[in-house]
Amino acid sequence: MAKKTYLPHLAYDSVIFGFSDGELKILIMEYHNTGLFALPGGFVQTNENLNDAVLRGLHERTGITNIYLEQFYTFGDMARFKPEVMQTLLEANGIDVKGEYKWMLDRFVTVAYYALINYKDVTPRPDALSDSCEWYPIKKLPKLILDHKLIVEKAIQTLRDNLDRKLVGGNLLPKKFTMNELQKVYEAILSVKLRRTTFQRKMLAADVLKRHEKQFLGKAHKAPYLYSFKK
Amino acid sequence: MAKKTYLPHLAYDSVIFGFSDGELKILIMEYHNTGLFALPGGFVQTNENLNDAVLRGLHERTGITNIYLEQFYTFGDMARFKPEVMQTLLEANGIDVKGEYKWMLDRFVTVAYYALINYKDVTPRPDALSDSCEWYPIKKLPKLILDHKLIVEKAIQTLRDNLDRKLVGGNLLPKKFTMNELQKVYEAILSVKLRRTTFQRKMLAADVLKRHEKQFLGKAHKAPYLYSFKK
DNA sequence: TCATTATTGTCTCAATTTGTAACAATAATA
DNA sequence: TATTATTGTTACAAATTGAGACAATAATGA
Structure with missing residues (x-):
């Protein structure tokens, strides 16, 4: 099998909304041995549709297919380029940042999506680099890396703006x-x-x-x- | 001066709206000797904010600064990867596609923006590869390359959805x-x-x-x- | 068995917003 | 100075939304 190759400099992040105990919650991942929290995200294979990459990642993280998914913004400021964060993250997993994973220290533009899912359908699964993938109420989020707080805020704003127009609230139930x-x-x-x-x-x-x-x-x-x- | 380098696989396209004779119009470019029409677009320098790249391109094409600009969607389907189109385009300009510009034949994900400008403020300027950069009524567009028609439709839809909420109509006057x-x-x-x-x-x-x-x-x-x- | 309790679905009427038309106030023209 | 076309505002009807009232339940428990 050919090794998977990814588009360089391009990532996606997903704000996965769920609803329980009367609260809106999102899935946040915690990376091994770092105390760093981040949105679930990933990369796009060179021969893969952008939207499919996100659906693939969502499936891996939640086990769900057929997800209500909406792209809402692409974040491309230089200010989000902080190679030391990714370096900390990789090194905490014993990965040589000069080797195969060097490309992950590059600058990334990230396409952000939000998903609405039925809380009960999900068994969150951490990926190889993370300890946990857990629900956090949007009012009690841990400190997130890079601009992920901004991404969450924009996701909530867009969800609010779309709520009446698209009547999508039911996707959380x-x-x-x-x-x-x-x-x-x-x-x-x-x-x-x-x-x-x-x-x-x-x-x-x-x-x-x-x-x-x-x-x-x-x-x-x-x-x-x-x-x-x-x- | 160091040569400009661009992020590979990433482009932007802009739907530039103007208003005259009671009609909504957008700027379309026609490439040299090809009969091919496209949205004004460009690439992002490796050390440049995504939004700034778009503003830079808009300034080059219209002479305007201080533009009302809104990002609305990122297009990343494989279906938009048609290297033969870009090849036609480059060859029509006598550019060797095996040389320096080879990267332009790669797959691109494009971030789409729309701009609202005062028609009278603009003197459209074609770029190096294009014959013309001209206003077309949105109801009488020429056939556009790749998925640019889809991009225009999504721009109009977003503009409509945002019109009441953001009261942005005045930017066209x-x-x-x-x-x-x-x-x-x-x-x-x-x-x-x-x-x-x-x-x-x-x-x-x-x-x-x-x-x-x-x-x-x-x-x-x-x-x-x-x-x-x-x- | 039958009043009690909490919540639901619907109705009523008031308050507000929007649709529609009317009307007086112009700037120029003839 | 009457005429014309268009404007800003008002007036009233129609439609929508706010706020409460009320009857209809499902269980509970005396």
Whole structure:
């Protein structure tokens, strides 16, 4: 088998959103023996579509296929070129930075994507260089390397801007969900409290939801309907 | 002086919007002796910010500085890798494709930007490889190379999506303009007729316009106010 | 068995925003 | 000085959204 070769100077990073305990969370990796935290990312093979590279990486990290994925910005400032960070990272793994992996110390332009996934579908897997790949609430992120904090902020901003227009909130939930669960997702993304009746009316009027059977949870009150997104 | 070196495999393309005769137009270049049309684009120097590379290219092509510029998507499919196109282009200029310019036949990922400029401020300048750099109405574009048509369509779509949110229409006009001129810009971008009174009310309520003196054009009716954008 | 409790789906009415038309106020013209 | 075309503003209707009320449940427990 031919050795995989990657496009030099080009990377991708992914902001993978999940929702649990009423909070919006993202997957963050911690590198071996360094205390350094970063977004899951990777490189693009020379004969591979950019989008496919990202899907491949996401699959490796989460085990999921069929992911809602959106490209939102490409970061190309010189300020993000800090070879000493990557060097620390490689050396902590006993890799000779003068050898085969020398190219990883070069300047990189990174294409950033965000993904929306159902929290429960995922078993995060660290890669060869990392200790862990774990969920962090967006309000309690560890310090991230390079410009990854900026990338996360831009991802959240774009998600907010797209939320109403694309009605993508449902991608953070299981196939079927209650109106209340959907509302909590919207509230977590927008960081605001929404009015129950107005939210319900808007979602129903948008004509994107299909109503299913009721969900009986054994609680002493009326059971809510389950919904799924149409199509 | 050290020779300029560029990041391999990485390019940018710019969709430069202007407005005249009630139409939205973009700048298209025609390459020497080929009949090939393309978006103005370029490459990123190894020690240069990505955004600065685009601004540099825009300045070279239009003579303008201080341009409203927005990055909107990065195109990285293998389908856009067609070395024969670039080869045609270079050979038509008598350039040996086995020599110094060999790297231009490689696969490229391109970061696409759109710019909004005042039509009158521009004297389009072709570059070394092109015959012309001219305005074309977006509804009457020539056939473009590679995926440049797709890039233009995505630029227009993004511009439409951002128009209300960012109120950027004014960047296509001179500093001072009448409400009617501004409305015509919005109509051209959105491809719809807008209602005069509603448009005026909305723009004034948005509190982004500053009202100046009236504009007397010698017409037999009330003269409109001139406006500029605040800040 | 039947009132109690918490939450849901829907309805009502008020408040706000938007659609639509009317109208008075011009700048030039004839 | 009446006429013309276009402008800025107002007035009212229509549509949308805000805010609360209320009946309809599922369980609970006296």
